[in-house]
Amino acid sequence: MSPSLLDVPSVREYLSRRLLCQVATEHKAVALTFDDGPHPRHTPWLLDMLTAKGLQATFFVVGRRVRRYRDILARTHAAGHEIGNHGDHHVPLSALPDALVARELKVCGKLVQDVTGERPRFMRPPMGWINDRMLKVVREHGYEPVIGSIHPQDSRQPGVEVILRRLRRRLEPGAIIILHDGGWRIGASRQQSLRAIDTFTDELLAQGYTFPTLSGLMALATNTKDPA
Numbered sequence: 001m002s003p004s005l006l007d008v009p010s011v012r013e014y015l016s017r018r019l020l021c022q023v024a025t026e027h028k029a030v031a032l033t034f035d036d037g038p039h040p041r042h043t044p045w046l047l048d049m050l051t052a053k054g055l056q057a058t059f060f061v062v063g064r065r066v067r068r069y070r071d072i073l074a075r076t077h078a079a080g081h082e083i084g085n086h087g088d089h090h091v092p093l094s095a096l097p098d099a100l101v102a103r104e105l106k107v108c109g110k111l112v113q114d115v116t117g118e119r120p121r122f123m124r125p126p127m128g129w130i131n132d133r134m135l136k137v138v139r140e141h142g143y144e145p146v147i148g149s150i151h152p153q154d155s156r157q158p159g160v161e162v163i164l165r166r167l168r169r170r171l172e173p174g175a176i177i178i179l180h181d182g183g184w185r186i187g188a189s190r191q192q193s194l195r196a197i198d199t200f201t202d203e204l205l206a207q208g209y210t211f212p213t214l215s216g217l218m219a220l221a222t223n224t225k226d227p228a
């Protein structure tokens, strides 16, 4: 099993100097983020679970899926969750020329805005592939690029217990947790992801954690600019 990029300290440091990985906060709060949807079965299941527990999350959606499952995106937005831009085709943006990076951002952003009436604030580069050039294009288009701090590689389906162990190991206030409700193949199973997050959120609720959207987590950031 190859490590997550975020498990390599030097890579983590490189990333955290370039884009949002986690939020410095005293509050016991974490942001759950779900990538690659909307998915016709997994996303509704997840929305039911989040609503039943009173939790909020952020969904980084892919344009090609939004075109097919607009109603699920509309339902996600209506339930109070935040929607982020994850590109139109889920391709590595660092390998593309600026014009194609811009196209990926614009098409997904417009689809989301058409459905929700709101332009996404955050953008997550597909597969975490970044370079300074594409990050500049992302920012020029008005997006805050974000990766996260906990990446249990749930989409590789390593087993529910392995996903849970990885989530618990890196848990800390201000963490941004990367999980998947969708996938490149629509038939890909996300049962392990869904079972793991159901258990994990119960554990965190018992510890007194709250689950804001990504914007909500940013609002809880410790203000390091004001002297105490």
Ligand SMILES: [Zn+2]
Binding pocket: 035, 036, 086, 090, 126, 127
């Ligand atoms: Zn993705």
